Amino acid sequence: MYSTPFLDLPPLEAASGTVRLPGSKSISNRVLLLAALAGGTTTVHDLLDSDDTRVMLNALSALGCRIGREGAALRIEGLDGQLRTASAKLFLGNAGTAMRPLTAALALLGGEFELSGVPRMHERPIGDLVDALVQLGCRIDYLGNPGYPPLAIHAMSLDALQVDAPIRVRGDVSSQFLTALLLALPLASASREITIDVVGELISKPYIEITLNLLARFGVVVRRQGWERFVIPAGSRYRSPGDIHVEADASSASYFIALGAIARGDVIRIEGVGADSIQGDIRFVEAARQMGAKVESGPNWLAVSRGAWPLKAIDLDANHIPDAAMTLAVMALYADGPCLLRNIASWRVKETDRIEAMAQELRKLGATVEDGPDFIRVHPLGAASWRAATIRTYDDHRVAMCFSLAAFNPAGMPVRILDPHCVAKTFPDYFETLFSVAQTADVPVICIDGPTASGKGTLAVATAYQLGYHYLDSGSLYRVTGLAMRRAGLEADAAHEAQIAELARQLPLRFIKGQVLLDDEDVSDAIRTEAAGMDASRVSALPAVRAALLALQKSFRRLPGLVADGRDMGTVVFPDARLKVYLTANASQRAERRHKQLISKGIPATLDSLRADLEARDQRDSSRSVAPLKPAPDARLLDNSSQSVEQSVEQVLAWWQEAQPFGSA
Numbered sequence: 001m002y003s004t005p006f007l008d009l010p011p012l013e014a015a016s017g018t019v020r021l022p023g024s025k026s027i028s029n030r031v032l033l034l035a036a037l038a039g040g041t042t043t044v045h046d047l048l049d050s051d052d053t054r055v056m057l058n059a060l061s062a063l064g065c066r067i068g069r070e071g072a073a074l075r076i077e078g079l080d081g082q083l084r085t086a087s088a089k090l091f092l093g094n095a096g097t098a099m100r101p102l103t104a105a106l107a108l109l110g111g112e113f114e115l116s117g118v119p120r121m122h123e124r125p126i127g128d129l130v131d132a133l134v135q136l137g138c139r140i141d142y143l144g145n146p147g148y149p150p151l152a153i154h155a156m157s158l159d160a161l162q163v164d165a166p167i168r169v170r171g172d173v174s175s176q177f178l179t180a181l182l183l184a185l186p187l188a189s190a191s192r193e194i195t196i197d198v199v200g201e202l203i204s205k206p207y208i209e210i211t212l213n214l215l216a217r218f219g220v221v222v223r224r225q226g227w228e229r230f231v232i233p234a235g236s237r238y239r240s241p242g243d244i245h246v247e248a249d250a251s252s253a254s255y256f257i258a259l260g261a262i263a264r265g266d267v268i269r270i271e272g273v274g275a276d277s278i279q280g281d282i283r284f285v286e287a288a289r290q291m292g293a294k295v296e297s298g299p300n301w302l303a304v305s306r307g308a309w310p311l312k313a314i315d316l317d318a319n320h321i322p323d324a325a326m327t328l329a330v331m332a333l334y335a336d337g338p339c340l341l342r343n344i345a346s347w348r349v350k351e352t353d354r355i356e357a358m359a360q361e362l363r364k365l366g367a368t369v370e371d372g373p374d375f376i377r378v379h380p381l382g383a384a385s386w387r388a389a390t391i392r393t394y395d396d397h398r399v400a401m402c403f404s405l406a407a408f409n410p411a412g413m414p415v416r417i418l419d420p421h422c423v424a425k426t427f428p429d430y431f432e433t434l435f436s437v438a439q440t441a442d443v444p445v446i447c448i449d450g451p452t453a454s455g456k457g458t459l460a461v462a463t464a465y466q467l468g469y470h471y472l473d474s475g476s477l478y479r480v481t482g483l484a485m486r487r488a489g490l491e492a493d494a495a496h497e498a499q500i501a502e503l504a505r506q507l508p509l510r511f512i513k514g515q516v517l518l519d520d521e522d523v524s525d526a527i528r529t530e531a532a533g534m535d536a537s538r539v540s541a542l543p544a545v546r547a548a549l550l551a552l553q554k555s556f557r558r559l560p561g562l563v564a565d566g567r568d569m570g571t572v573v574f575p576d577a578r579l580k581v582y583l584t585a586n587a588s589q590r591a592e593r594r595h596k597q598l599i600s601k602g603i604p605a606t607l608d609s610l611r612a613d614l615e616a617r618d619q620r621d622s623s624r625s626v627a628p629l630k631p632a633p634d635a636r637l638l639d640n641s642s643q644s645v646e647q648s649v650e651q652v653l654a655w656w657q658e659a660q661p662f663g664s665a
């Protein structure tokens with residue numbers, strides 16, 4: 001997951017490959033609650049691991065539910081309708097799929113509870129659900145604004161519940177109110193039938209189908225009369241199904257379906273969700289086909305590729321796919337005419353006001369957008385009209401994910417996504433998954449070259465961290481080659497050049513969490529001695545060794561970008577890098593820094609010998625015949641002799657920012 005303040009997506013050109021998506025949020029949180037309420041133990045497979053499911057799991061643990069791991073699965077011992085705790089304060093973040101059903105379940109289960117969330121959760125309506133529960137005799141107080149969380153739920157007895165008359169609940173603001181009642185009321189139906197009547201036109205019906213489907217798997221079969229009346233039979237009781245599998249998230253699939261439709265390249269294969277899905281958002285496939293995407297499917301897979309191009313404009317009542325429809329709003333930029341998404345008023349009460357957010361951010365890309373209380377119309381963008389934009393994400397995972405598709409624009413503009421970590425709500429590895437299938441010929445690279453101990457590695461690591469980029473310590477490759485040479489009993493001379501080059505070509509090398517592994521042995525410390533540095537310098541002067549390591553170094557150039565440090569990053573390995581920095585510091589400073597560094601690691605060293613070593617190394621590195629140490633003609637020179645690490649990082653980031661075409665957020 002990217003925890004950087006922003007993530008820059010370079011212009012993307014094509015995409016192909018296979019993605020396996022995380023579990024559905026809607027199914028995951030319903031299954032967790034049902035497993036907790038049921039009798040017996042449930043083993044949940046393929047559960048989504050995200051902010052919203054963590055919030056639900058924490059709440060269930062606080063209520064006394066025992067939850068453990070069983071391999072990759074989760075084992076939940078059901079409470080069988082009996083809470084083990086009589087009071088709790090539950091923080092539910094911005095998870096509507098936790099706040100609404102827990103409100104209903106806890107109101108019936110008896111006890112004193114406080115339910116709160118992040119500020120946005122306190123702006124998301126819950127009054128219609130509370131009204132329905134109060135009709136039943138439940139006792140709930142608003143702790144802030146009437147109609148919104150936070151809530152105080154007070155103890156009551158199930159016997160006192162008034163369920164003789166049908167319970168009325170509004171269905172036209174959020175279908176989660178009805179879902180909450182459907183999940184909670186079987187707790188009170190042991191001896192009596194309970195009827196729920198929906199007031200107003202029920203929105204997002206497919207989510208209710210998910211609820212009914214999962215209730216049935218936990219032993220409660222609800223009778224549905226149209227979409228107006230739902231009857232929970234007398235004698236209903238939750239029983240664990242034993243094992244249950246969560247299918248992949250169909251809303252998350254929408255980004256990769258769109259990717260297949262937009263990007264050049266072979267097929268995008270999506271695994272974990274397909275034609276047999278119980279999720280309403282699978283119907284996004286119909287909308288994508290309507291826009292021209294070629295989609296094939298099997299029970300739990302989809303294969304998508306570009307069909308019509310440009311995409312075909314649509315006019316769609318998107319009420320049945322409210323979450324996935326946001327993706328259509330970005331696809332509309334690539335259409336042959338304006339696209340209209342209608343009947344989407346529920347967007348306004350989601351993680352943010354999504355109609356407003358989408359309109360604002362699409363306009364930043366250059367699009368003409370019209371919006372109203374329950375619709376958005378997006379006009380396509382010609383190649384000349386796209387602008388590089390900094391996309392605000394409003395702490396809304398779906399805004400972040402769907403705007404990543406704008407990086408495929410024909411103008412070759414990058415897209416900056418602010419607060420990319422918001423995808424943690426449902427798809428923590430979204431961007432990594434996107435990068436595993438997206439392709440571009442121009443992955444951005446920042447090169448930092450310079451003499452020994454000038455601080456290249458420190459600066460490069462910090463810069464890569466700030467940008468969410470990969471990092472290449474090219475010196476470590478020469479150091480490992482030097483070590484392998486020693487272990488093979490060779491000398492760094494022309495007579496052994498071919499043998500050492502062969503060793504370099506076949507290095508069984510892996511970089512894992514900051515460790516350098518050679519044939520599974522951790523050699524991170526062994527390659528950091530001054531002697532290892534000298535050996536590295538000697539082998540690096542052999543042309544065949546440099547040639548042998550070239551492809552390996554280039555292979556580090558992966559999305560979203562790379563910061564590479566060494567001696568010839570800007571001159572030889574990545575001559576097309578957008579920013580090249582040549583970092584220097586005076587020799588006495590460098591010797592002092594290296595001295596401190598070694599002493600802090602418990603490695604004995606003297607200042608004089610260190611200075612002599614580093615000057616000898618610089619001399620050899622600068623005077624060799626191939627790829628000598630020198631600034632690239634287009635490098636920025638940075639002398640950090642009197643700078644702190646933070647100041648050098650700031651300088652490099654400022655140069656990088658200067659080279660970007662983004663306006664302000």
Ligand SMILES: Nc1ncnc2c1ncn2[C@@H]1O[C@H](COP(=O)(O)OP(=O)(O)OP(=O)(O)O)[C@@H](O)[C@H]1O
Pocket residue numbers: 451452453454455456457458459475565593594596597640643644645648
């Ligand atoms: N601007 C700076 N101010 C003070 N100390 C620094 C600065 N930059 C780096 N250092 C310190 O200097 C030491 C050497 O830095 P670093 O290992 O990054 O250098 P390097 O150029 O990558 O070395 P090598 O050439 O051996 O790979 C580290 O202990 C680091 O913390």
Ligand SMILES: Nc1ccn([C@@H]2O[C@H](COP(=O)(O)O)[C@@H](O)[C@H]2O)c(=O)n1
Pocket residue numbers: 452453474475476478479533536537538540541565566567568569617621
């Ligand atoms: N691109 C590079 C990187 C390093 N070298 C040689 O390796 C030695 C060790 O490098 P460190 O950065 O880890 O100190 C260095 O002295 C160079 O001789 C290189 O040639 N090219």
